[in-house]
Amino acid sequence: MATASTSHIDHDAIIIGAGFAGIYAVHKLRDELGLDVLAFDAAGGVGGTWYWNRYPGARVDIESVHYSYSFDEQLQQEWHWTEKFCGQAEILAYLNHVADRFDVRRSVRFNTRVTGVTWDDAETVWTVTTDRGESYRSRYVISGAGTLSVPKQPDFPGVDDFAGEVYLTGNWPHEDLAFAGKRVGVIGVGSSGIQAISELAKTAGHLTVFQRTPNYATPIGNAPTDPGEQARNKANYRAIRDASRRHFLGLPYTEVQPSALAVSPEERRKVFEDRWERGGFRLFIDSFADILFDKAANDTVADYIRERIRERVTDPATAALLAPKGYPYGTKRPPLETDYYEAYNRDTVDLVDVKANRIDRVTPRGVRLADGTEHELDCLVLATGFDACTGPLLAMNITGRNGRALAEHWADGPQTYLGLMAAGFPNLFMITGPQSPSVLYNMPLAIEDHIDFLAEAIIYLRENDLDVIEPTVGAEREWVAHTNELAQATLLPDSPTSWYMGNNIPGKPRRVLVYLGGAPAYRAKCDEVVAGNYDGFDLTASRTLAAAA
Numbered sequence: 218m219a220t221a222s223t224s225h226i227d228h229d230a231i232i233i234g235a236g237f238a239g240i241y242a243v244h245k246l247r248d249e250l251g252l253d254v255l256a257f258d259a260a261g262g263v264g265g266t267w268y269w270n271r272y273p274g275a276r277v278d279i280e281s282v283h284y285s286y287s288f289d290e291q292l293q294q295e296w297h298w299t300e301k302f303c304g305q306a307e308i309l310a311y312l313n314h315v316a317d318r319f320d321v322r323r324s325v326r327f328n329t330r331v332t333g334v335t336w337d338d339a340e341t342v343w344t345v346t347t348d349r350g351e352s353y354r355s356r357y358v359i360s361g362a363g364t365l366s367v368p369k370q371p372d373f374p375g376v377d378d379f380a381g382e383v384y385l386t387g388n389w390p391h392e393d394l395a396f397a398g399k400r401v402g403v404i405g406v407g408s409s410g411i412q413a414i415s416e417l418a419k420t421a422g423h424l425t426v427f428q429r430t431p432n433y434a435t436p437i438g439n440a441p442t443d444p445g446e447q448a449r450n451k452a453n454y455r456a457i458r459d460a461s462r463r464h465f466l467g468l469p470y471t472e473v474q475p476s477a478l479a480v481s482p483e484e485r486r487k488v489f490e491d492r493w494e495r496g497g498f499r500l501f502i503d504s505f506a507d508i509l510f511d512k513a514a515n516d517t518v519a520d521y522i523r524e525r526i527r528e529r530v531t532d533p534a535t536a537a538l539l540a541p542k543g544y545p546y547g548t549k550r551p552p553l554e555t556d557y558y559e560a561y562n563r564d565t566v567d568l569v570d571v572k573a574n575r576i577d578r579v580t581p582r583g584v585r586l587a588d589g590t591e592h593e594l595d596c597l598v599l600a601t602g603f604d605a606c607t608g609p610l611l612a613m614n615i616t617g618r619n620g621r622a623l624a625e626h627w628a629d630g631p632q633t634y635l636g637l638m639a640a641g642f643p644n645l646f647m648i649t650g651p652q653s654p655s656v657l658y659n660m661p662l663a664i665e666d667h668i669d670f671l672a673e674a675i676i677y678l679r680e681n682d683l684d685v686i687e688p689t690v691g692a693e694r695e696w697v698a699h700t701n702e703l704a705q706a707t708l709l710p711d712s713p714t715s716w717y718m719g720n721n722i723p724g725k726p727r728r729v730l731v732y733l734g735g736a737p738a739y740r741a742k743c744d745e746v747v748a749g750n751y752d753g754f755d756l757t758a759s760r761t762l763a764a765a766a
C-alpha cells in the first residue's frame with residue numbers, strides 16, 4: 218500500500234523486534250493490511266526472548282498448547298509440541314517455522330539495534346535511527362521490543378574484574394558450554410535462576426547459589442505430550458482459545474473457587490494438593506480467587522508452599538533458608554520448577570544467604586560478601602533479572618511531540634493509555650506496554666490482541682481519511698489512575714522487591730507496571746474504546762494527507 222504522499226517517508230510502519238510480537242506484526246500489517254513495513258532486531262535471527270534466553274533449563278511456564286499463536290488455524294493444527302511445557306530450543310524452532318511460513322524475514326533487518334525514535338511534528342513522521350548509522354522515516358512505529366529484554370545492570374561492583382567466565386541468563390552464549398568439574402556461582406533465584414540452578418546442579422563440579430530473597434517456586438508438572446490430549450486440543454482449539462481469552466491470565470482454566478477462607482482447612486488443602494500435583498500456574502490462578510487480594514487467604518497458600526519445600530529439602534537449615542517469608546505469595550512473579558529444591562540435597566550444591574550477608578563485590582577470584590568471606594569460582598552466572606516493561610522502551614531514546622523525551626514523560630513511572638500508547642507520542646504503539654495486562658496475560662494472546670487492535674485502528678484511520686492517532690491527556694491520566702487503583706486493591710505493593718512494581722531496579726519509580734484487572738476486563742475496555750470510535754484518542758490527518766485530500 219502507498220499512503221497518500223510517500224515522498225517523505227520510507228515505510229508506512231517500522232516494527233521494532235522480531236520475537237512473538239514482531240513476527241505477527243510484520244505478517245498482519247504487511248500481508249493483511251498491505252502496508253510497507255520494515256522491522257529491526259538486534260539479534261541475528263527471529264525469536265526475541267527465546268533467542269536470547271538460552272541458559273540451561275530455559276523453558277516456558279505456560280502450557281505450549283496455549284503459549285503459541287492463535288491467529289492461523291492451519292498453523293496451530295500443523296505444529297506439534299513434544300512436551301507439555303517446551304524448552305527454549307523448541308520454542309525458537311517454532312518461531313523460525315512461523316517466520317518461514319509467513320516469509321517474515323524478508324522484512325526484517327537483523328543485527329540492527331534501534332538507537333533513536335524521534336517524532337517530527339511538522340512532517341508528522343517518526344525518524345528511526347539504528348546503530349548502523351542509518352535512519353528511516355515512517356508514519357507508524359510499532360514496538361515489539363518486549364517486556365523482559367533489557368537485563369538489569371549488576372548493583373554490586375567488580376564484575377569486569379572477574380578472571381573466570383561471566384554469563385548473563387538474559388544474553389546467554391549460543392555455543393554449548395561445559396560446566397562439568399567447574400566451580401559455578403549463580404546470583405539470583407527468580408524464574409531464570411531457578412531454572413538454571415536445577416540444570417547446572419546436575420553437571421557443575423560445585424554450585425554456589427547466592428540467594429537474597431527466597432521464592433515461592435512450585436512444580437511445573439512437565440511431561441511428554443500425550444497424543445490423545447493433543448488430538449482433543451487440536452479438535453477444540455477454537456473453543457480453547459475463546460476460553461483462554463475469557464480468563465484473567467489467558468488460560469482455559471475453570472476451577473477457581475471464590476475464597477480460600479470460605480472453605481474448611483481440609484477442603485482448602487485438597488484444592489492446594491490437587492493444583493500442586495497438576496502443576497503450572499494452577500495453584501496461583503486456579504485455586505482461590507482471593508489469594509492475590511487478601512492477606513489471610515494468601516497466608517494459607519504461603520504456609521502450604523513452605524511446608525512442601527521443607528518436605529523436599531533434607532537439611533533443615535537449608536530448608537529454612539529456602540522457605541520464603543515476609544512477603545505474600547504471587548507478589549513476586551511465581552517461578553515454576555522441576556527438581557529445584559532437590560538440587561540442594563546434593564553434596565555439590567551450597568546455598569548462601571546474601572540478605573544477611575550481602576554481596577560486597579565480585580573479585581578476580583569470585584564473590585566477596587560484606588563480612589569478607591570470599592567464594593572462589595570458575596564461572597559466574599548472573600540471573601539478576603531485567604529492567605522490566607519500561608526498560609526496553611526507554612532504551613530506544615524515544616522523543617515525541619515538542620522534543621519531549623519518553624524518559625521525561627515517564628520520570629515518575631509510566632504514563633500510558635491502555636498500556637499501548639502515550640499522550641504526546643502519536644502513532645507509536647507499544648505492544649504489551651506498561652499498564653497493559655502483558656505478563657499477566659498469556660503473552661502470545663496479549664500480543665495478538667494488541668496487534669489486532671492497532672491494525673484495526675489503522676484501518677479505521679484509513680477509511681476516514683486520517684492517519685494520526687494519539688491518546689488524549691485526560692484519557693491517559695484516567696488510565697494511569699485506574700491501573701494504580703487496581704494495584705492498590707491487591708497485595709502487590711507489599712512486596713519488598715518485585716519487577717512488577719519496578720522496585721528491583723535501584724532508583725526506578727515504584728509504580729505498578731502491569732494492568733491487574735485481568736485480560737477479560739482489559740479486552741472489554743478495548744472493545745468499548747473501539748465501539749466509541751476510539752474513545753480517549755484524538756484522530757487527525759497529517760499535513761500531507763490533508764493536502765492530498
Ligand code: N01
Pocket residue numbers: 276277278279365371372373386404405406407408409410411412427428429430550571576600601602603656714716721
Ligand atoms: O529475574 P527476577 P528473572 N544481590 O527479577 C536477585 C520471566 N521468566 O530473570 O528478589 C543479590 O525474577 C533477585 O533478588 P531479590 C518471568 O516473568 C520467565 O529470574 O531482588 N541478588 C532475584 O532473586 C520472570 O519473573 C521464565 O532479592 C540479586 C533475582 O536476582 C522474569 O522473566 C523463565 C541482586 C532476579 O529475579 C524475570 O525473571 C525465566 C543483588 N544485588 C524468566 N540483584 C519462564 O519460565 C538481583 N538479585 C517462561
